[in-house]
């Protein structure tokens with residue numbers, strides 16, 4: 001029997017109301033860090049249990065303890081301060097990292113939470129890191145004379161974190177690079193930085209890319225030094241698959257089959273169609289089925305409903321095609 | 325030499341002392357405050373933004389685009405034929421805009437920005453300019469389900485923007501500006517843009533400006549300098565090549581000199597800005613220069629945006645001392 005079509009998630013899940021309230025209280029100085037951490041662990045456990053219950057193969061911790069994906073790491077590193085509020089869109093604001101000195105890892109950043117999450121399940125939990133290119137691109141820079149110098153220091157720091165995760169037993173390590181596809185002229189630099197992160201790792205490495213002009217960056221994407229490219233397919237009606245049809249592609253792809261920007265929950269049939277379309281281009285073992293992107297902007301109910309549809313659609317495709 | 329800004333100004337204060345627009349929007353979305361209460365807070369925030377520009381010593385202000393969700397949505401949703409879709413990344417910034425969907429004739433029905441403009445003028449001691457999106461930027465950021473013809477879509481956008489400019493002129497605006505970053509990012513549309521420029525400025529007898537940013541005009545030079553606007557704004561931070569493309573800058577036109585980085589918190593050194601102005605004199609006399617950031621200031625926290633304005637004002641003052 002052919003093997004493949006494992007299910008997973010891109011990274012973030014929505015935070016339950018009690019955790020959102022607790023984060024606000026913590027920010028206002030009304031809740032001790034220890035109590036917040038307890039609630040983060042409770043929410044993490046709930047998401048791990050949910051993923052196990054619906055039968056996802058490779059789990060994530062849901063990033064219940066993170067705010068912004070660049071700022072979270074910057075706060076734990078040397079060389080950064082955090083800015084005042086900047087707008088992301090609409091009425092959403094966040095604080096950006098500012099590089100004010102040489103950036104470096106102070107110590108493990110995600111290790112403890114990963115160990116906690118992995119301790120809750122027998123299935124693999126992915127290590128989740130923000131890539132050096134995205135960290136730099138989403139920070140202000142008051143220190144480095146060039147973007148390259150900034151990105152390379154970050155690459156070394158993220159590499160150390162990846163090594164720690166691998167030593168602790170992580171078999172899947174994802175390095176998110178959502179900013180990478182925005183500047184075709186810097187893809188080579190971003191790729192070099194990613195190479196530093198993944199160098200010498202034996203874990204299955206993944207990079208998540210979103211929102212790009214894929215026509216301009218595709219040739220670089222396929223050569224990125226990772227085992228798996230995680231891409232959004234659902235929100236572009238699977239048009240990206242055409243690129244894979246044209247090129248010989250041996251790596252794996254994370255096949256985004258759930259549109260994370262839409263409140264509407266997908267139909268099982270629609271997701272099955274997407275997976276089958278991908279199977280015309282790639283072999284089952286090359287395909288990891290997941291949502292397009294992190295689900296943190298959806299409600300808990302929407303996210304769970306979407307994940308259930310994803311798992312069911314994948315299960316039906318596997319049954320119909322005899323994939324184990 | 326006149327100091328000004330390119331368009332938007334951060335909406336929420338870094339500290340919690342100003343009018344709390346962010347909280348008001350949240351409450352308004354939850355239907356906990358009325359439209360009138362919401363409008364009052366937005367007006368207060370507008371006054372606050374104008375006050376800060378004036379306090380920094382700026383000569384020519386804007387209303388700060390306090391009500392704008394992003395650079396395209398606010399104006400678009402004031403037109404007929406438009407509904408709103410999901411979030412997309414705005415260029416290579418880590419900010420997002422809600423994509424307008426055009427599903428019927430894109431037509432101007434009533435003023436969209438005139439009330440904001442006149443309110444701001446009433447509450448400002450200093451002159452104000454009206455700033456609109458450019459027709460190409462608008463057209464390239466919508467999803468067109470109606471025209472199915474790019475040129476027709478752009479013409480409709482240009483007509484709507486001309487109608488808005490006409491209404492602003494009737495309301496007393498003496499300076500009308502269009503922001504057109506797409507023009508330097510999608511240069512293949514320049515020929516179409518030359519026609520759009522005629523449409524948006526038709527019947528406008530007050531001063532007009534076209535501001536480009538996020539790139540340079542290489543490839544569009546020297547035709548760009550012949551576009552029918554009295555002020556041409558260029559980005560010298562992300563478009564360093566613009567320094568070499570000023571030869572033959574028309575005597576009757578003025579230059580928007582975007583030399584202060586609105587996308588990074590690092591503060592410019594006044595003497596260096598003066599040095600740039602000194603170099604500029606070879607091609608454009610300083611009495612025909614608007615000194616401004618390279619793009620809207622909303623990429624920065626409020627405090628940093630204010631500091632950038634202070635540097636601009638200080639550089640202009642110093643340049644007048646030593647260069648004029």
Ligand SMILES: [Zn+2]
Pocket residue numbers: 178208209210211292293294
């Ligand atoms: Zn993504």
